[in-house]
Amino acid sequence: MDIKKVMVIGAGQMGSGIAQVCAQSGFDVFLNDMSEQALEKGMKNIEKLLMRAVEKERITETQKTDTLNRLHPSTTLTDAASCDVVIEAVVENMEVKAKVFAELDNITPKHAILASNTSSLPITEIAGATSRPDQVIGMHFMNPVPIMKLVEIIRGLQTSDETYQTIENMAKQLAKTSVEVSDLPGFAANRILMPMINEAVFALYEGVASVEDIDTVMKLGMNHPMGPLTLADFIGLDTCLYIMEVLYEGFGDSKYRPCPLLRKYVNAGWLGKKSGRGFYQYGD
Numbered sequence: 095m096d097i098k099k100v101m102v103i104g105a106g107q108m109g110s111g112i113a114q115v116c117a118q119s120g121f122d123v124f125l126n127d128m129s130e131q132a133l134e135k136g137m138k139n140i141e142k143l144l145m146r147a148v149e150k151e152r153i154t155e156t157q158k159t160d161t162l163n164r165l166h167p168s169t170t171l172t173d174a175a176s177c178d179v180v181i182e183a184v185v186e187n188m189e190v191k192a193k194v195f196a197e198l199d200n201i202t203p204k205h206a207i208l209a210s211n212t213s214s215l216p217i218t219e220i221a222g223a224t225s226r227p228d229q230v231i232g233m234h235f236m237n238p239v240p241i242m243k244l245v246e247i248i249r250g251l252q253t254s255d256e257t258y259q260t261i262e263n264m265a266k267q268l269a270k271t272s273v274e275v276s277d278l279p280g281f282a283a284n285r286i287l288m289p290m291i292n293e294a295v296f297a298l299y300e301g302v303a304s305v306e307d308i309d310t311v312m313k314l315g316m317n318h319p320m321g322p323l324t325l326a327d328f329i330g331l332d333t334c335l336y337i338m339e340v341l342y343e344g345f346g347d348s349k350y351r352p353c354p355l356l357r358k359y360v361n362a363g364w365l366g367k368k369s370g371r372g373f374y375q376y377g378d
């Protein structure tokens with residue numbers, strides 16, 4: 095399929111990054127969010143990153159303008175009626191995602207592929223909310239999207255080869271490297287990453303070391319670019335908790351139980367960098 099128009103749903107940290115990369119790669123993009131404010135924030139963020147890329151002489155002023163001209167803010171899902179591919183990046187919650195997919199199924203043209211950037215939820219179940227499970231697929235980008243090279247492509251039980259091929263080609267057009275992953279809890283990336291982050295939270299909870307020292311261990315001891323607690327704040331503690339819950343429920347294995355401290359922080363609204371406080375404090 096020749097992809098011309100794309101809609102990205104959710105203008106948060108992932109959605110805005112995905113929309114930016116799609117527009118920079120020449121696709122016409124609707125960036126959709128139900129909140130006008132979130133949409134404005136997402137668009138401003140993209141503009142800031144493109145301005146920085148011009149300053150660093152990675153792109154020209156004309157390329158920046160062309161990219162911005164290809165990006166269209168949208169607050170109504172019906173804009174998806176003209177799209178070939180939709181990439182959903184709303185909150186990590188099955189009920190919310192299923193509702194969005196059911197609506198998209200009614201709005202989008204018959205040929206359209208519906209992809210989810212979910213970090214852990216079953217693609218097969220998301221596909222079950224539609225009448226086109228063969229055209230539903232996981233397209234899991236890594237954060238920050240403009241920088242990270244990987245995309246996990248997740249096949250649901252009924253995803254067709256044609257859908258897979260189209261999304262694999264699209265990932266190439268976005269200059270990403272893709273890997274094929276089965277639809278099992280946490281896929282590959284978060285099945286490996288999230289238990290490490292959760293263990294770091296347990297180490298803090300049990301008083302093994304301070305926040306800073308736990309991060310220093312992994313940065314200087316293992317050459318990770320960010321310590322696990324900084325990374326958790328960066329990903330969002332709500333997202334980390336949702337993923338641990340999916341792993342715990344999906345495998346029924348106590349090794350995936352979320353650390354009570356992680357849950358406590360999320361309940362307090364300490365969601366990490368995006369809310370100004372997590373394991374660290376941000377801003378003023």
Ligand SMILES: CC(=O)CC(=O)SCCNC(=O)CCNC(=O)[C@H](O)C(C)(C)COP(=O)(O)OP(=O)(O)OC[C@H]1O[C@@H](n2cnc3c(N)ncnc32)[C@H](O)[C@@H]1OP(=O)(O)O
Nearest residue numbers: 143150213235236237238240241242283284319320325329
């Ligand atoms: C949860 C999931 O489902 C899956 C996931 O995504 S898990 C998370 C995966 N991501 C990671 O593990 C990220 C780990 N961290 C890193 O790789 C690096 O710390 C980082 C790339 C984020 C930042 O790099 P750094 O060297 O520490 O900092 P810094 O020098 O400020 O940034 C390097 C570049 O990245 C850019 N950058 C940093 N944060 C960015 C962001 N949020 N968006 C876009 N660009 C960003 C900076 O602008 C900078 O670009 P320039 O070269 O133009 O200056």
Ligand SMILES: NC(=O)C1=CN([C@@H]2O[C@H](COP(=O)(O)OP(=O)(O)OC[C@H]3O[C@@H](n4cnc5c(N)ncnc54)[C@H](OP(=O)(O)O)[C@@H]3O)[C@@H](O)[C@H]2O)C=CC1
Nearest residue numbers: 104105106107108127128129132183184186212213237329
């Ligand atoms: N954070 C990360 O590192 C990664 C996250 N992911 C996945 O990406 C998805 C998004 O995560 P992230 O960007 O971090 O989350 P954010 O909270 O930053 O963004 C989610 C956005 O979606 C909006 N939204 C919620 N419901 C709807 C809806 N029904 N229609 C349109 N917009 C909606 C939210 O608006 P409002 O705030 O107003 O509710 C918010 O702007 C999740 O599935 C997550 O698991 C994947 C890879 C990495």
